[in-house]
Amino acid sequence: MQRRPLPRSLDPLPDEGLDGFLLRLSYRLERSPYRLAVLTGLVQRFGPDSLAFGLLLHLSDHQLLEFAQATRLSPGDVAGLCISSMADQYPPASPAQEKRGWTGSMPPGNHWIFRRATRYCPQCLAGDGSAIQSDFGGPWSKT
Numbered sequence: 102m103q104r105r106p107l108p109r110s111l112d113p114l115p116d117e118g119l120d121g122f123l124l125r126l127s128y129r130l131e132r133s134p135y136r137l138a139v140l141t142g143l144v145q146r147f148g149p150d151s152l153a154f155g156l157l158l159h160l161s162d163h164q165l166l167e168f169a170q171a172t173r174l175s176p177g178d179v180a181g182l183c184i185s186s187m188a189d190q191y192p193p194a195s196p197a198q199e200k201r202g203w204t205g206s207m208p209p210g211n212h213w214i215f216r217r218a219t220r221y222c223p224q225c226l227a228g229d230g231s232a233i234q235s236d237f238g239g240p241w242s243k244t
Contacts, residue, residue, distance in 0.1 A: 104142055104171040113174070118243040119160075119182040126172070142167030158194065159185035184243055 111126055123143075127134040138144045142164055160168065160183055169179045180186055188195040228234025 104140075104167045106173050107137075107140065107171055110173045113178055113182055116242045116244055117182060118184065121242070122182050141171040159183050182243075187243060 107126075107130065109129060111122065111129060113122055114125075123134050123137055127137050130137065132140075135144070143160075160179065165176055165179050168174075169176045172179070184194045
């Protein structure tokens with residue numbers, strides 16, 4: 102399905118995760134994060150009412166291309182927003198989880214990274230002192 106590009110988008114911040122990018126973009130466009138997830142192809146309009154947990158880890162090729170088209174980002178930029186982009190440094194973030202039937206449930210042995218509640222670092226969210234981050238805070242960093 103061809104996605105219509107959003108009226109505006111953002112450049113990803115260094116080390117930003119998909120969740121943080123979606124939150125920043127929803128603020129900029131004055132839409133809920135869930136509505137943006139529907140508009141960008143992350144969830145189906147008539148699907149479940151929440152984002153699948155596994156989307157933070159890895160996007161399928163189809164989802165990646167739809168999200169890239171809607172947000173006017175390159176597929177490489179979109180792939181870099183996912184935790185799976187850190188698989189070289191952290192093997193449990195590998196998209197191999199998807200091949201074993203990733204459904205959003207927590208894989209055995211990796212429970213500490215895949216929590217259902219958001220964790221954050223107050224220092225990271227405070228920003229780096231730049232004008233934009235002083236106004237809006239820092240990115241939700243993948244690391």
